[in-house]
Amino acid sequence: MKNNLVHVILFLTTLLSSCIKGKSVDLVVYNAQIHTMDEAGYLFNAMAIKDGKIVEVGPERQIRNKYASDEEIDAQGKDIYPGFTDAHGHIFSYADQLLSANLVGSKSFDEVLVRLEKYQQKKHRSFIIGRGWDQSLWEDKAFPTNEKLSQLFPNTPVCLIRIDGHALIANDALLKLAKIDASTNIDGGIIHVNKGKCTGFLVDNAMNPIYELIPPFPEKEIMKAILEIQDELLQYGITGVHEAGIQYNQLGIFNKLIAQQRLVLNVYAMLMPTKENKDFALKNGIYTNKNLLIRSFKVIGDGALGSRGAFLKKEYSDQHNHFGVLTTPVSDIKAIAAFCQKVGYQLNTHAIGDSTNALLLSIYKNIFTVNKDHRWRIEHAQVVDKKDIDLFGKYAVFPSIQPTHAVSDQRWAELRLGKERIKHAYAYKSLLNQVGMVAIGTDFPIEITDPFLTIHAAVQRKNSEDFPANGFYISEQLTLSECLKGMTIWAAFAAFQEKQLGSLEKGKDATFAIFENKLTSTSEYKPNFSLATFIKGKKVYSVD
Numbered sequence: 133m134k135n136n137l138v139h140v141i142l143f144l145t146t147l148l149s150s151c152i153k154g155k156s157v158d159l160v161v162y163n164a165q166i167h168t169m170d171e172a173g174y175l176f177n178a179m180a181i182k183d184g185k186i187v188e189v190g191p192e193r194q195i196r197n198k199y200a201s202d203e204e205i206d207a208q209g210k211d212i213y214p215g216f217t218d219a220h221g222h223i224f225s226y227a228d229q230l231l232s233a234n235l236v237g238s239k240s241f242d243e244v245l246v247r248l249e250k251y252q253q254k255k256h257r258s259f260i261i262g263r264g265w266d267q268s269l270w271e272d273k274a275f276p277t278n279e280k281l282s283q284l285f286p287n288t289p290v291c292l293i294r295i296d297g298h299a300l301i302a303n304d305a306l307l308k309l310a311k312i313d314a315s316t317n318i319d320g321g322i323i324h325v326n327k328g329k330c331t332g333f334l335v336d337n338a339m340n341p342i343y344e345l346i347p348p349f350p351e352k353e354i355m356k357a358i359l360e361i362q363d364e365l366l367q368y369g370i371t372g373v374h375e376a377g378i379q380y381n382q383l384g385i386f387n388k389l390i391a392q393q394r395l396v397l398n399v400y401a402m403l404m405p406t407k408e409n410k411d412f413a414l415k416n417g418i419y420t421n422k423n424l425l426i427r428s429f430k431v432i433g434d435g436a437l438g439s440r441g442a443f444l445k446k447e448y449s450d451q452h453n454h455f456g457v458l459t460t461p462v463s464d465i466k467a468i469a470a471f472c473q474k475v476g477y478q479l480n481t482h483a484i485g486d487s488t489n490a491l492l493l494s495i496y497k498n499i500f501t502v503n504k505d506h507r508w509r510i511e512h513a514q515v516v517d518k519k520d521i522d523l524f525g526k527y528a529v530f531p532s533i534q535p536t537h538a539v540s541d542q543r544w545a546e547l548r549l550g551k552e553r554i555k556h557a558y559a560y561k562s563l564l565n566q567v568g569m570v571a572i573g574t575d576f577p578i579e580i581t582d583p584f585l586t587i588h589a590a591v592q593r594k595n596s597e598d599f600p601a602n603g604f605y606i607s608e609q610l611t612l613s614e615c616l617k618g619m620t621i622w623a624a625f626a627a628f629q630e631k632q633l634g635s636l637e638k639g640k641d642a643t644f645a646i647f648e649n650k651l652t653s654t655s656e657y658k659p660n661f662s663l664a665t666f667i668k669g670k671k672v673y674s675v676d
């Protein structure tokens with residue numbers, strides 16, 4: 133990304149204060165294409181910034197006549213947008229991924245084993261974790277078994293988590309530690325057994341006994357990884373993340389990084405519904421610590437489609453008599469919904485399968501009857517029965533979507549769902565038509581963080597290799613403007629932050645990015661990046 137740096141032509145000028153006329157501000161940006169993303173969709177050329185806020189955005193002559201600043205930026209006609217928000221990402225999982233053996237893109241299980249050996253030679257971990265394998269990229273596409281893995285690591289526990297986080301393979305040493313064998317049964321989980329022996333392949337809740345054993349990485353390593361992730365996001369002009377589910381100790385890590393003034397991203401963190409987190413919500417109510425806002429819980433309704441954990445109304449088209457699983461019992465979902473209502477929190481529920489979506493829509497009806505502007509979200513909303521989709525509009529349920537999932541999953545989604553159901557999957561335009569808004573994210577680290585890939589997936593319905601040529605179920609494409617709103621102002625709305633973030637207007641945070649290339653959408657994927665990213669008027673990233 134950085135090899136185009138010679139093209140950088142932003143000029144930051146420091147003027148002598150003696151020749152300044154007009155109202156004093158901290159920064160004036162001019163000669164820009166400022167896409168305000170306000171209601172009217174105004175495009176202006178200049179803005180004045182003071183104390184981290186936008187004082188005024190308007191025509192260049194007006195702004196430069198009216199305001200004076202020691203610092204000015206000539207944006208050389210470049211596009212400026214409000215900083216992007218990734219409305220569904222997992223910072224801690226991504227940090228874990230960076231610290232684990234990287235299995236993303238492995239072309240076979242043998243390659244997985246080679247990568248593990250290399251990782252262990254370097255790291256000497258007493259418990260090996262690998263992440264990111266995806267058997268759909270392998271020649272035989274079958275889920276792996278643990279024989280070779282157990283031979284290679286007979287004594288060290290090894291846990292290899294699938295790309296979607298909804299399945300894993302454990303070696304025999306780890307199965308023994310977790311007391312899992314062929315006779316074990318776990319509600320909401322699947323333990324694969326072959327010829328009377330557990331193969332080590334575990335899905336959804338069956339992973340829980342393993343997860344309980346995984347030792348955390350040292351806090352220092354985690355903090356370092358989070359800052360690397362922050363840098364990666366800022367390079368793309370991403371200034372905010374809706375962190376889709378954290379534990380109480382992770383909240384502590386965010387707060388430490390904020391106290392050290394090292395975490396600058398706007399983080400809207402959803403709490404996992406643990407006892408500690410519920411106590412936190414009861415004690416604090418809506419919680420703000422500088423750039424961290426907490427006022428929601430995350431519930432995981434079902435699994436993922438790839439590992440056949442998504443809970444469907446009718447059997448999987450490629451597995452007879454299999455429907456997937458509801459990972460949280462209905463009574464628990466209802467209880468957390470009631471708790472959210474009581475403490476004034478938003479509920480955001482992971483729902484992939486049409487059965488899970490239908491269930492949640494019926495549960496969300498209750499909050500709608502007492503609060504029409506509840507903004508409770510369904511994360512993913514991936515497969516929705518045709519006859520349920522109107523309920524999003526009827527009960528004002530906010531869809532939170534990840535367009536790159538559509539173009540990644542298109543390799544096998546139709547196999548799982550069949551020709552009819554697939555028409556109502558990844559139906560982003562239909563969802564947008566329901567409440568007039570969608571929040572857009574990537575679900576990183578399941579997908580990569582690149583927001584320009586998200587634009588390509590949402591607008592062209594293609595992946596980074598421009599496949600499929602005519603777009604995947606193209607009738608569900610969004611316009612560029614809709615996609616950009618989903619990454620800015622609508623994402624802000626989905627986190628109750630629209631008064632502060634999401635558009636470049638008077639009084640709002642001066643949080644924006646200046647992009648190298650014009651933001652367009654063409655039939656071919658074109659990479660882009662931020663030349664400079666600002667949060668509250670402060671430059672937090674620049675290429676020079």
Ligand SMILES: [Zn+2]
Nearest residue numbers: 220222376575
């Ligand atoms: Zn997620």
